[in-house]
Amino acid sequence: MMADDKENLRAVWDGKIPVCFTLATDEVFTAEQPEPMFLMLPRVSYLPLVTDKVNRHFIRYVDPDDHGEMWLEDEGQPLKWHNPIGVLFDMAEAESRLPWTLTVHFQRFPEDELFHCSSKEVVESYFMSMVKEADCLKHNSRIIGNMQKRDHKQLWLGLQNDKFEQFWFVNRKLMVHSEGEMFRHIPFRIHWGDRHFIQKLIKPVSADGNAVTLGDLLRETVPEILPKEDSDASSHRVIIQGCVLPPEVPLQWLSEHLSHPDNFLHICVLSA
Amino acid sequence: MAAGSISYEDFKKAASYFIELSDRLGDSWQLQGTTDIYLIKKTKTTLFTNRLTQPEPEAQKLRLAETETVETENTFPGSEQRLSTDETAQPEVVTLAGAESAENESDEDVHTLSVPHETPVVCTFDYHIVYSHSYMVPVLYFNVYTQDGALLPLDDLWSSIPVHYRQSLDRWTTLTQQEHPHLGRPFFQLHPCHTQQLMTKALTDCYTRLRRYMVCWLSSVGPVVHLSMPLAYSTSC
Numbered sequence: 001m002m003a004d005d006k007e008n009l010r011a012v013w014d015g016k017i018p019v020c021f022t023l024a025t026d027e028v029f030t031a032e033q034p035e036p037m038f039l040m041l042p043r044v045s046y047l048p049l050v051t052d053k054v055n056r057h058f059i060r061y062v063d064p065d066d067h068g069e070m071w072l073e074d075e076g077q078p079l080k081w082h083n084p085i086g087v088l089f090d091m092a093e094a095e096s097r098l099p100w101t102l103t104v105h106f107q108r109f110p111e112d113e114l115f116h117c118s119s120k121e122v123v124e125s126y127f128m129s130m131v132k133e134a135d136c137l138k139h140n141s142r143i144i145g146n147m148q149k150r151d152h153k154q155l156w157l158g159l160q161n162d163k164f165e166q167f168w169f170v171n172r173k174l175m176v177h178s179e180g181e182m183f184r185h186i187p188f189r190i191h192w193g194d195r196h197f198i199q200k201l202i203k204p205v206s207a208d209g210n211a212v213t214l215g216d217l218l219r220e221t222v223p224e225i226l227p228k229e230d231s232d233a234s235s236h237r238v239i240i241q242g243c244v245l246p247p248e249v250p251l252q253w254l255s256e257h258l259s260h261p262d263n264f265l266h267i268c269v270l271s272a
Numbered sequence: 273m274a275a276g277s278i279s280y281e282d283f284k285k286a287a288s289y290f291i292e293l294s295d296r297l298g299d300s301w302q303l304q305g306t307t308d309i310y311l312i313k314k315t316k317t318t319l320f321t322n323r324l325t326q327p328e329p330e331a332q333k334l335r336l337a338e339t340e341t342v343e344t345e346n347t348f349p350g351s352e353q354r355l356s357t358d359e360t361a362q363p364e365v366v367t368l369a370g371a372e373s374a375e376n377e378s379d380e381d382v383h384t385l386s387v388p389h390e391t392p393v394v395c396t397f398d399y400h401i402v403y404s405h406s407y408m409v410p411v412l413y414f415n416v417y418t419q420d421g422a423l424l425p426l427d428d429l430w431s432s433i434p435v436h437y438r439q440s441l442d443r444w445t446t447l448t449q450q451e452h453p454h455l456g457r458p459f460f461q462l463h464p465c466h467t468q469q470l471m472t473k474a475l476t477d478c479y480t481r482l483r484r485y486m487v488c489w490l491s492s493v494g495p496v497v498h499l500s501m502p503l504a505y506s507t508s509c
Contacts, residue, residue, distance in 0.1 A: 115449040125444040196456025
């Protein structure tokens with residue numbers, strides 16, 4: 001890992017979002033109204049890993065005989081906790097309305113939209129399934145398959161406890177590629193509107209030996225969002241880790257530097 | 273391509289062979305999707321569980337429903353025998369769930385201990401076979417609904433899995449909720465990371481490989497989640 005690489009990775013890891021939590025008004029059971037709660041949430045983490053305090057704070061105000069699993073909503077949209085927080089934030093286009101205000105619910109869990117999350121093991125299980133799929137795409141499962149169970153645990157605990165060094169000590173092994181030999185495929189997911197994610201097989205190098213770029217990936221997967229030939233105006237914005245990136249950035253670089261801890265590049269497509 | 277995996281084109285061929293076979297045997301697998309295809313099957317199965325908290329009157333209704341619906345929906349013409357043996361070979365009536373402590377007792381004890389607490393619950397299993405481009409193998413997705421339309425939670429699902437599978441599988445790496453790749457809704461997924469390996473061992477004869485791929489794979493992984501395959505599949509493919 002180069003020194004400036006480490007700074008980049010650290011900056012991505014340290015990205016935080018100011019969030020305000022309020023309890024759904026129709027779920028307040030006590031005479032006393034709960035105070036809102038403010039937290040800075042890491043972009044690269046998952047909601048169930050950082051909202052224990054929110055749960056403890058608001059559960060005192062709901063009907064003790066009629067509440068279930070906590071879930072969060074943003075302007076009518078239940079938040080899919082299995083996506084990294086930064087992806088949820090970018091998709092919500094909430095940078096113009098900070099702090100990002102989320103509504104806390106303990107009733108009517110929308111199980112046709114959200115995964116149940118009874119414990120942190122559920123998050124770990126989903127997270128590891130993503131890491132495994134990413135390594136299958138990058139190295140035909142060679143690296144993850146040769147790792148010890150304790151390496152898997154260290155990767156997970158690094159993320160859960162917000163320990164950059166601990167996480168990257170293992171994660172850099174998943175990012176290896178020898179000189180001239182890049183990843184087999186780039187693990188990515190495109191999030192666009194409320195439809196399901198788009199995922200395809202894309203190699204970082206084309207058949208004629210050129211680096212495949214972000215622009216190439218978009219042309220291959222979502223051609224309808226690119227500007228028409230007779231117009232310069234884009235109808236859509238493409239955001240990765242909160243940043244708008246030029247289309248000529250090589251995918252291999254993006255995958256190594258701007259992937260989330262699950263080793264996937266999460267690409268958000270928004271209307272311009 | 274690695275042994276045991278199949279390309280998407282081959283998956284489509286294997287899927288259409290499989291549908292042909294299903295139609296011939298009177299099973300109910302259906303092809304869905306146009307450009308990206310997947311297979312679906314719905315079936316009703318009675319689970320005996322003491323974890324589920326069914327109100328009493330509802331439980332009584334379910335007990336009646338069990339005899340009416342399950343018999344008809346799960347009977348294959350001329351296929352009394354099943355591919356696998358032991359627990360999975362029994363009809364779709366599964367006794368287990370939450371009786372973990374009782375499992376270690378003698379057979380006699382299991383009956384006397386668990387029966388008074390158990391409630392038969394008719395569940396609808398919604399199975400989907402979807403191709404994974406990442407792993408280059410078919411993947412089994414499924415949801416289990418109780419009669420009131422609620423999803424059976426992971427705890428209940430896990431405890432209904434035949435005990436010998438539970439002992440050899442890791443709960444947290446075997447079953448996870450995932451977004452259905454074509455529908456975007458939460459579905460349970462049997463993790464595909466060992467499928468390639470399994471199919472390398474299972475399929476050595478290249479000539480009939482695609483004809484047998486789905487039957488061979490599904491009869492290996494299906495019984496984990498109550499999807500048993502009539503013997504007629506293996507004798508006809």
